[in-house]
Amino acid sequence: MLDAKIPSGSLDDKWTDYKGHCKLVNPANKRKLEVIVVGTGLAGASAAASLGELGYKVKAFCYQDSPRRAHSIAAQGGINAAKNYQNDGDSIFRLFYDTIKGGDYRAREANVHRLAEVSGNIIDQCVAQGVPFAREYGGLLSNRSFGGTQVQRTFYAAGQTGQQLLIGAYQALERQVALGNVKMYPRHEMLEVVKIDDKARGIIARNLVSGELERHFGHAVLLCTGGYGNVFYLSTNAMGCNVTAAWKAHKDGAAFANPCFTQIHPTCIPVSGDHQSKLTLMSESLRNDGRIWVPNKKNDERKAIDIPEEERDYYLERRYPAFGNLVPRDVASRAAKERCDEGYGVGTSKQAVYLDFADAIVRYGKIEAGKEGNDHMSIEDIIVLGKEVVKEKYGNLFDMYEKITGENPYEFPMRIYPAVHYTMGGLWVDYELQTTVKGLYCLGEANFSDHGANRLGASALMQGLADGYFVVPYTLGNNLADDIYSKAIETTHPAFAAAELVAGERIQKLMNIKGKQSVESFHKRLGKIIWDKCGMARNEKGLQDAIKEVQALKKEFWSDVRIPGEINEMNPELDKANRVADFIELGELMCIDALNRNESCGGHFREEYQTEDGEALRDDANYMYVAAWEYKAEHEWTLHKEPLIYDVVKPSQRSYK
Amino acid sequence: MEHYNMNLTVKVWRQKNSKDKGGFVSYQVKDISSEMSFLEMIDVLNEKLIVEGGEPIAFDHDCREGICGQCSLYINGKPHGPWMANTTCQLHMRAFKDGDTIVVEPWRAGAFPVIKDLMVDRSAFDRIIQAGGYISVNTGNAVDGNSLPINKDHADASFAAAMCIGCGACVAACKNSSAMLFLSAKVSHLALLPQGEPERKSRVLNMVAQMDKEGFGACTNTGACEATCPKEISISNIARLNKEYLFSSLSSDK
Numbered sequence: 080m081l082d083a084k085i086p087s088g089s090l091d092d093k094w095t096d097y098k099g100h101c102k103l104v105n106p107a108n109k110r111k112l113e114v115i116v117v118g119t120g121l122a123g124a125s126a127a128a129s130l131g132e133l134g135y136k137v138k139a140f141c142y143q144d145s146p147r148r149a150h151s152i153a154a155q156g157g158i159n160a161a162k163n164y165q166n167d168g169d170s171i172f173r174l175f176y177d178t179i180k181g182g183d184y185r186a187r188e189a190n191v192h193r194l195a196e197v198s199g200n201i202i203d204q205c206v207a208q209g210v211p212f213a214r215e216y217g218g219l220l221s222n223r224s225f226g227g228t229q230v231q232r233t234f235y236a237a238g239q240t241g242q243q244l245l246i247g248a249y250q251a252l253e254r255q256v257a258l259g260n261v262k263m264y265p266r267h268e269m270l271e272v273v274k275i276d277d278k279a280r281g282i283i284a285r286n287l288v289s290g291e292l293e294r295h296f297g298h299a300v301l302l303c304t305g306g307y308g309n310v311f312y313l314s315t316n317a318m319g320c321n322v323t324a325a326w327k328a329h330k331d332g333a334a335f336a337n338p339c340f341t342q343i344h345p346t347c348i349p350v351s352g353d354h355q356s357k358l359t360l361m362s363e364s365l366r367n368d369g370r371i372w373v374p375n376k377k378n379d380e381r382k383a384i385d386i387p388e389e390e391r392d393y394y395l396e397r398r399y400p401a402f403g404n405l406v407p408r409d410v411a412s413r414a415a416k417e418r419c420d421e422g423y424g425v426g427t428s429k430q431a432v433y434l435d436f437a438d439a440i441v442r443y444g445k446i447e448a449g450k451e452g453n454d455h456m457s458i459e460d461i462i463v464l465g466k467e468v469v470k471e472k473y474g475n476l477f478d479m480y481e482k483i484t485g486e487n488p489y490e491f492p493m494r495i496y497p498a499v500h501y502t503m504g505g506l507w508v509d510y511e512l513q514t515t516v517k518g519l520y521c522l523g524e525a526n527f528s529d530h531g532a533n534r535l536g537a538s539a540l541m542q543g544l545a546d547g548y549f550v551v552p553y554t555l556g557n558n559l560a561d562d563i564y565s566k567a568i569e570t571t572h573p574a575f576a577a578a579e580l581v582a583g584e585r586i587q588k589l590m591n592i593k594g595k596q597s598v599e600s601f602h603k604r605l606g607k608i609i610w611d612k613c614g615m616a617r618n619e620k621g622l623q624d625a626i627k628e629v630q631a632l633k634k635e636f637w638s639d640v641r642i643p644g645e646i647n648e649m650n651p652e653l654d655k656a657n658r659v660a661d662f663i664e665l666g667e668l669m670c671i672d673a674l675n676r677n678e679s680c681g682g683h684f685r686e687e688y689q690t691e692d693g694e695a696l697r698d699d700a701n702y703m704y705v706a707a708w709e710y711k712a713e714h715e716w717t718l719h720k721e722p723l724i725y726d727v728v729k730p731s732q733r734s735y736k
Numbered sequence: 737m738e739h740y741n742m743n744l745t746v747k748v749w750r751q752k753n754s755k756d757k758g759g760f761v762s763y764q765v766k767d768i769s770s771e772m773s774f775l776e777m778i779d780v781l782n783e784k785l786i787v788e789g790g791e792p793i794a795f796d797h798d799c800r801e802g803i804c805g806q807c808s809l810y811i812n813g814k815p816h817g818p819w820m821a822n823t824t825c826q827l828h829m830r831a832f833k834d835g836d837t838i839v840v841e842p843w844r845a846g847a848f849p850v851i852k853d854l855m856v857d858r859s860a861f862d863r864i865i866q867a868g869g870y871i872s873v874n875t876g877n878a879v880d881g882n883s884l885p886i887n888k889d890h891a892d893a894s895f896a897a898a899m900c901i902g903c904g905a906c907v908a909a910c911k912n913s914s915a916m917l918f919l920s921a922k923v924s925h926l927a928l929l930p931q932g933e934p935e936r937k938s939r940v941l942n943m944v945a946q947m948d949k950e951g952f953g954a955c956t957n958t959g960a961c962e963a964t965c966p967k968e969i970s971i972s973n974i975a976r977l978n979k980e981y982l983f984s985s986l987s988s989d990k
Contacts, residue, residue: 256862
């Protein structure tokens with residue numbers, strides 16, 4: 080079932096050879112080929128724009144009111160590229176190697192190498208579009224460091240890199256809309272894939288304003304619908320982020336790979352109470368300058384500033400001297416959990432650690448004083464100067480922190496705790512980003528391909544744009560070249576009618592339940608089960624319990640959910656119910672996958688499998704594979720294994736000490 | 737930070753669809769924590785409405801971290817509520833006190849028709865961008881990113897304008913419903929960069945023409961837009977827009 084279609088030849092040449100030999104579609108034929116793009120974040124907008132530029136007839140869909148709102152916009156820190164502008168030893172190989180190692184040797188070499196190869200083109204493309212990256216005084220692009228690497232290869236635009244990259248892709252997309260190459264369908268949600276002769280040939284989408292179901296034909300369908308982090312209810316995802324499109328594709332034949340590989344980001348603003356609807360990230364870039372610590376006494380009730388230096392435990396610097404506060408996300412998150420579980424946590428909930436900028440403020444202040452030639456400046460004045468520097472670097476993040484918590488992070492250390500942020504798992508795709516359903520592609524966070532069991536910071540933006548700008552325009556052509564004789568299929572075809580019926584019946588069924596509990600309350604309960612038992616640490620018993628609990632929750636949902644309003648009108652509760660119903664089913668598969676993987680790797684930490692000092696213990700002999708699940712029936716999946724073969728990198732125990 | 741709970745009266749604009757006349761409905765909400773965000777308070781109210789068999793209030797929101805621009809809401813007569821440089825989703829309940837009455841309305845602007853309750857249609861903004869808010873460079877045409885050094889001050893000023901989140905608060909705050917701050921932010925973002933130079937004249941002329949076509953009002957320099965902008969986009973961008981427009985209309989080849 081799984082043919083990854085990885086080109087032969089040496090790793091360095093695979094992509095170049097592929098591009099040199101793949102089939103092309105001539106411009107006159109491109110005009111006749113229609114492509115559907117679902118989702119308009121970095122992957123979707125860049126794909127839709129690029130395919131429109133090439134001459135394909137594109138239809139793009141998003142659930143938001145405009146493609147500019149997609150959640151890629153919230154990415155803060157930056158985007159990696161192997162430019163080596165800093166002359167610090169970076170190269171395509173190092174970016175490739177760091178990504179494979181960061182993913183704990185659970186990603187495909189060929190895909191990751193291609194990602195590193197095109198990373199530089201992404202920066203060039205974005206600069207050409209007018210993305211205002213941070214620059215040095217000489218006018219050249221600026222870089223900073225991110226976790227899991229020892230070079231500076233992260234390009235950024237203050238703390239709003241995702242916003243600037245998305246607006247760049249959005250503008251390219253709107254240009255194609257103006258030129259008539261792309262037709263945009265905002266406030267639309269995909270509910271079914273339409274398959275004809277075993278090929279994806281269209282979608283059923285719901286117009287979220289009128290509630291009507293619509294049929295759309297495409298010679299190919301691209302799902303660029305982002306991750307499924309909202310299965311946890313609380314996450315840094317946007318409220319509307321959902322798995323529905325990917326899940327429908329899965330139930331219609333697309334294998335779902337490594338669903339248990341989820342990323343818990345170490346630096347988020349802690350939960351403040353039961354009312355909490357979402358969590359907010361504090362960019363990883365803060366770990367360039369912030370130092371993470373807890374008191375070295377349990378249940379210390381003193382204020383942070385009253386705890387003297389020698390009574391603080393900078394546990395990341397202590398445990399991982401080589402990488403210090405810049406260890407990868409999975410490592411930093413687990414270390415925070417370990418300290419809090421042991422009783423060293425801070426704040427009212429005791430589920431938080433400090434991220435402290437006091438040292439950085441003094442360090443920067445001294446540099447500024449030095450620039451002024453003043454070696455005798457008072458510490459108070461140094462701090463004033465230092466705060467200015469920190470403000471320039473991270474001002475918007477500090478403001479955001481203060482708005483949410485009401486505390487001033489220039490005066491007191493931030494309180495942070497890990498939160499769900501990204502999902503490495505997703506629809507299984509081959510080298511061409513095609514799923515196990517012919518004609519159905521998956522790009523960006525929605526696929527599983529590049530980050531293994533843990534994603535490094537500033538790599539999500541890179542992957543989204545790589546897939547959309549530089550990969551799918553080639554691989555789609557290679558497959559559509561065989562489709563130039565296929566005429567557009569009328570949406571009166573019985574397959575469209577059948578898919579529409581399925582979508583319509585499900586909506587009707589949801590509305591007919593007329594139970595007592597809100598959609599939100601089910602979502603919260605699902606999130607709690609998954610967070611407690613399939614979150615930062617998992618074990619066999621917990622996962623077995625979780626599967627039963629999720630199954631029971633599903634039953635209760637389908638018999639007692641209450642959805643007010645009507646079908647044929649704008650009905651956000653119905654939209655949410657559709658999404659939560661799919662999250663519940665996905666939650667079960669996540670636990671099954673986590674239970675199957677009897678090892679710890681990256682973000683997947685099984686308590687039974689750890690080294691003596693609490694690090695993840697992989698089992699390469701038995702689990703060096705991609706777990707791709709095929710949907711069979713309710714509660715029933717078949718596991719297919721794609722072995723991971725490392726020709727170039729030698730897997731070893733990941734060490735950041 | 738001291739936390740407290742409060743009981744509030746919330747007066748909300750309810751409107752079934754774009755054809756409905758709409759009107760205010762008052763609700764009582766109890767035990768609201770000062771730590772909640774404003775939208776979480778609406779979530780609590782909606783949960784209560786659903787369980788009691790009513791219809792929840794429809795409102796736009798997505799990222800809930802102040803960057804996507806999807807949330808809107810006129811709160812006590814101000815777009816995005818009482819805090820400066822803030823979006824509705826980042827407004828927290830410590831801005832209010834026990835016993836307060838809070839009035840919540842959708843954006844008020846003819847070019848942003850109400851879809852339902854507090855949701856409005858802002859697609860006019862997308863069409864203004866379609867008229868020219870981009871640099872015409874197809875994928876694959878780019879030269880090395882560092883082959884074009886850009887003066888840091890210009891790059892920073894361009895970024896400051898590019899921070900616009902397209903929420904529409906500027907239009908909602910303006911007595912003329914003018915979209916000049918939104919448009920000027922995009923024109924400035926691109927005009928301040930050398931990459932934007934080739935299309936500089938046609939861009940501003942086409943975008944302004946589209947803005948007029950959409951039914952936004954004229955700018956009379958009252959500055960309400962700048963005062964309400966969650967990203968503190970400067971009104972000096974409007975001055976730049978006027979300069980660009982004048983220069984382009986006098987010198988454009990077309």
